[in-house]
Amino acid sequence: MKPNSFKNFLAEVGDISAFGWRFFTEGFKPRYEFGELLRQCYFIGYKSLPLVGITAFIMGLVLTIQSRPTLVEFGAEAWLPGMVSVSLVREIAPVISALICAGKIGSGIGAELGSMKVTEQIDAMEVSGTNPFKFLVVTRVMACTLMIPVLAILADIISLYGGYMGANIRGVVNWDLYWYQAFDALSFSDLLPAIVKTFFFGYAIGVVGCYKGYYSSKGTEGVGQSANSAVVVASLLVFIIDLVAVQITDIFQLT
Amino acid sequence: MSTQTATVEKNASAANGDTVISIQHLSKSFGENHVLRDFSFDLKQGENAVVLGKSGSGKSVLIKCIIGLLNPDKGSINVLGQNVPELNQEELDRMRVKVGFLFQSNALYDSMTVRENLEFPLRRHWMKSTLDDVDGMVMEALENVGLSHTVDMMPAELSGGMRKRIALARTLILKPEIILYDEPTTGLDPITGKEISNLMLDVQKKYNTSAIVISHDMNCVKIVANRIVVLIDGTCYAVGNYDELKNSNDKKVKQFFE
Numbered sequence A: 001m002k003p004n005s006f007k008n009f010l011a012e013v014g015d016i017s018a019f020g021w022r023f024f025t026e027g028f029k030p031r032y033e034f035g036e037l038l039r040q041c042y043f044i045g046y047k048s049l050p051l052v053g054i055t056a057f058i059m060g061l062v063l064t065i066q067s068r069p070t071l072v073e074f075g076a077e078a079w080l081p082g083m084v085s086v087s088l089v090r091e092i093a094p095v096i097s098a099l100i101c102a103g104k105i106g107s108g109i110g111a112e113l114g115s116m117k118v119t120e121q122i123d124a125m126e127v128s129g130t131n132p133f134k135f136l137v138v139t140r141v142m143a144c145t146l147m148i149p150v151l152a153i154l155a156d157i158i159s160l161y162g163g164y165m166g167a168n169i170r171g172v173v174n175w176d177l178y179w180y181q182a183f184d185a186l187s188f189s190d191l192l193p194a195i196v197k198t199f200f201f202g203y204a205i206g207v208v209g210c211y212k213g214y215y216s217s218k219g220t221e222g223v224g225q226s227a228n229s230a231v232v233v234a235s236l237l238v239f240i241i242d243l244v245a246v247q248i249t250d251i252f253q254l255t
Numbered sequence B: 001m002s003t004q005t006a007t008v009e010k011n012a013s014a015a016n017g018d019t020v021i022s023i024q025h026l027s028k029s030f031g032e033n034h035v036l037r038d039f040s041f042d043l044k045q046g047e048n049a050v051v052l053g054k055s056g057s058g059k060s061v062l063i064k065c066i067i068g069l070l071n072p073d074k075g076s077i078n079v080l081g082q083n084v085p086e087l088n089q090e091e092l093d094r095m096r097v098k099v100g101f102l103f104q105s106n107a108l109y110d111s112m113t114v115r116e117n118l119e120f121p122l123r124r125h126w127m128k129s130t131l132d133d134v135d136g137m138v139m140e141a142l143e144n145v146g147l148s149h150t151v152d153m154m155p156a157e158l159s160g161g162m163r164k165r166i167a168l169a170r171t172l173i174l175k176p177e178i179i180l181y182d183e184p185t186t187g188l189d190p191i192t193g194k195e196i197s198n199l200m201l202d203v204q205k206k207y208n209t210s211a212i213v214i215s216h217d218m219n220c221v222k223i224v225a226n227r228i229v230v231l232i233d234g235t236c237y238a239v240g241n242y243d244e245l246k247n248s249n250d251k252k253v254k255q256f257f258e
Ligand SMILES: Nc1ncnc2c1ncn2[C@@H]1O[C@H](COP(=O)(O)OP(=O)(O)OP(=O)(O)O)[C@@H](O)[C@H]1O
Pocket: B030, B033, B035, B053, B054, B055, B056, B057, B058, B059, B060, B061, B062, B104
């Protein structure tokens, strides 16, 4: 990496952090944009549900099918629901739903705000007595932070159902027994960190998408770039947050 | 006469008597690009001042400084008795209720219908008392520009000229005291352009507004201008009415009228 691009990288990290911090300093002062927040929750949460649901179902199904042979080899087929449920709930469902959202929502926000920026719609809002940061950014970041945990929890449930289907392709696992075993393997300390980290995933996706769009450079080409780099940076951040989260749970012996 | 008392009241709201906008020694640069240098100009109550200047000479930057979208590097901009660069957010919002702004790119909200576009400034500007008749105001504003049938369409479904007129309706809906028009007739056919110019005159007469108009369209300039400012090299190069400048001996000024 050239020293100059490294400097740009650091500058951008600083800018994004400042932008994320501004969400807290401006977002909790009145005038609250509840109407717009609800609208964004609908778009971000409800509209992403089908995609997240299908992916989660397939992940649960595939993971179960692929884990079976190994467990059979050790004669531990009965552990299948427990093992699958722990990996799904702790890691796969939250991270996959966050990545899907980074792609769908991050690019959507980046492109939407980017085109609003280049066609001066953001300036027009400001002239119309509206703080565009509150109206556009705070509502979207808030909606992401609230909706992605909800999507992740739904993804947990749907992927476990996928696991149930997967377990029944080769073997036979009774419905009640599957859920008993799945939940028996899970403890509160599995669930809590997995859910807490999804709030951070959502926040990061919202902030990056909004930042990229809000500071989109002029012209339609800039809009495409904002959408694109919003996805790249948001996906990367999801993994980094995941890495940090696992270290923290490790330190507090929650594993 | 009742119009006269209204004029007197309006003038009282502007601290320095007759002048509604007073720009003193305004400078603005972007990096090495010095767009405005020491620009000074006064806009009088009830007049339409046209700003002429080449593309990229800083006309849009000038009116963006007036409305507080850009911060000048130096100088003062006095709008209705308040110095814009020193206002806080709330004071700015209150000032912007009285100052309409037509964007060069129209800046209609793509995700909203025409009705929502027009309602936006009405609902957002903390003016609860006038909220009873939002529908009436929207329809009136649309009738003024002759587009009442488009009320439930999306901006993307409209032609370029229609979008310009919707943007104009959105600017006028708050009945501002001062209006800043950024190229109101660009991209319109001569007939519609003339209609818009006449509409601008009507607004000026009916509500006794003052306006700064940026335009390259000489037909429009001829109709609306009470005074013309020529912006060259970031300064106020020449001021005068249409005929004075047209017959000016200065080459640079004459170019605009050929
Ligand atoms: N936000 C900005 N950042 C950097 N430079 C800018 C910005 N806005 C305008 N400029 C520069 O300021 C100069 C004047 O721009 P401006 O938009 O005011 O031109 P204009 O007189 O309105 O031209 P036109 O008639 O083509 O609209 C241009 O050189 C432009 O590059």
